[in-house]
Amino acid sequence: DPYSTDPQRHAALKPASVKPFNAETPPFLLVEQFITPNELFYVRNHLPVPQVDPETYELEVEVEGRKKCLVLTLDEIKKLPRHTITATIMCAGNRRSEMVKVKPVKGLNWGAAAVGTATWTGVRLRDVLIKLGVDEDDKKLKHVQFEGLDFDPTGKTYGASVPLWKAMSKRGDVILAYEMNGEAIPRDHGFPIRVIVPGVVGARNVKWLGRIVVSENESDSHWQQNDYKGFSPSTDWDTVDFTKSPAIQELPVISAICKPSEGEKVKVEDGHIVVKGYAWSGGGQKIARVDVTADGGSTWFVANLDHQDSAEPPQHWSWTLWSARIPIPSGTKQVELWAKAVDSCYNTQPETFKNIWNLRGVLSNAYHRIKIKLV
Numbered sequence: 001d002p003y004s005t006d007p008q009r010h011a012a013l014k015p016a017s018v019k020p021f022n023a024e025t026p027p028f029l030l031v032e033q034f035i036t037p038n039e040l041f042y043v044r045n046h047l048p049v050p051q052v053d054p055e056t057y058e059l060e061v062e063v064e065g066r067k068k069c070l071v072l073t074l075d076e077i078k079k080l081p082r083h084t085i086t087a088t089i090m091c092a093g094n095r096r097s098e099m100v101k102v103k104p105v106k107g108l109n110w111g112a113a114a115v116g117t118a119t120w121t122g123v124r125l126r127d128v129l130i131k132l133g134v135d136e137d138d139k140k141l142k143h144v145q146f147e148g149l150d151f152d153p154t155g156k157t158y159g160a161s162v163p164l165w166k167a168m169s170k171r172g173d174v175i176l177a178y179e180m181n182g183e184a185i186p187r188d189h190g191f192p193i194r195v196i197v198p199g200v201v202g203a204r205n206v207k208w209l210g211r212i213v214v215s216e217n218e219s220d221s222h223w224q225q226n227d228y229k230g231f232s233p234s235t236d237w238d239t240v241d242f243t244k245s246p247a248i249q250e251l252p253v254i255s256a257i258c259k260p261s262e263g264e265k266v267k268v269e270d271g272h273i274v275v276k277g278y279a280w281s282g283g284g285q286k287i288a289r290v291d292v293t294a295d296g297g298s299t300w301f302v303a304n305l306d307h308q309d310s311a312e313p314p315q316h317w318s319w320t321l322w323s324a325r326i327p328i329p330s331g332t333k334q335v336e337l338w339a340k341a342v343d344s345c346y347n348t349q350p351e352t353f354k355n356i357w358n359l360r361g362v363l364s365n366a367y368h369r370i371k372i373k374l375v
């Protein structure tokens with residue numbers, strides 16, 4: 001069993017699959033603190049967790065077709081200038097379980113908590129690529145490919161790529177991280193080195209990084225080419241052509257209600273209930289506003305943005321935690337709550353899933369709607 005050497009996990013994580021291990025944080029715990037504790041951070045593994053010895057670990061960095069390459073040990077990486085960022089990582093399939101209600105899709109049945117926020121410390125990928133001699137204005141080089149040390153039974157490793165401009169931009173804040181919330185990165189999250197590409201879908205944040213290749217081309221991995229792409233609601237598995245859609249990079253604006261949860265009995269106090277959640281947008285956009293309604297949109301209440309980091313867009317990599325105090329007319333037995341967020345580009349969420357449905361169940365960011373009972 002290739003999974004027998006996987007690490008121990010916290011009992012509170014709610015598994016979506018066990019081999020490979022995939023699990024999310026209980027939503028009410030997610031909004032208890034701005035920084036998600038390492039042991040409660042959602043896990044999304046496609047393959048067994050590799051066992052990496054930090055003493056012999058080496059990272060290869062190269063430009064496709066050129067002789068010169070860099071081989072860096074963990075100590076050598078740690079000697080480069082340190083850079084720390086706070087960034088939210090979210091899976092492209094977060095909230096898929098709601099989209100599925102329109103029509104089935106292929107993918108893990110994620111709730112609203114395949115997302116988390118951490119402070120990440122490492123070295124700028126830009127510094128490493130400059131050391132290798134990469135010129136950010138190079139006309140030919142366009143992508144930076146990442147290979148993980150995790151592999152499938154045929155020996156194929158997990159892989160993904162991001163555009164070279166993102167990797168080379170000072171404002172892109174892409175780092176080769178060796179710390180998550182002040183500790184060595186836990187095994188499930190990419191020990192000893194993981195690339196953090198803030199503002200970009202989880203799938204490009206390659207864990208257990210083994211090799212970096214600067215290239216004219218995107219990664220040819222399954223996950224870059226034939227997965228993690230969006231399509232029209234009318235595209236099905238017979239008509240889909242993965243070459244026709246771009247790989248997801250920056251994610252669209254999203255929000256979710258985390259407390260209360262669907263079906264929960266909530267006590268009305270002083271004629272009000274309190275609703276809490278998160279909101280986030282990709283590409284370094286910041287949350288400008290979150291609106292909540294309990295009457296199908298006749299009345300919207302503007303949520304308090306309880307915790308937001310001070311970074312300005314387009315370098316605002318972390319989520320915003322919010323809460324709203326919603327008045328409830330006396331005698332009301334149940335309500336449906338809706339939440340939607342607006343980001344600093346004034347982009348907002350679609351109303352329903354019907355017209356954003358796609359066969360992989362990604363980019364599932366319609367208004368979050370939950371029904372609760374009142375007592």
Ligand code: MTE
Binds near residue numbers: 042045090149159
């Ligand atoms: N990197 C490797 N090497 N292998 C993987 O399976 N999964 C990706 C990404 N990086 C993955 C990976 C996906 S799809 C997501 S959403 C994030 O890691 C999840 O990161 P986490 O497990 O630290 O939350």
Ligand code: MO
Binds near residue numbers: 090091092203
């Ligand atoms: Mo993911």
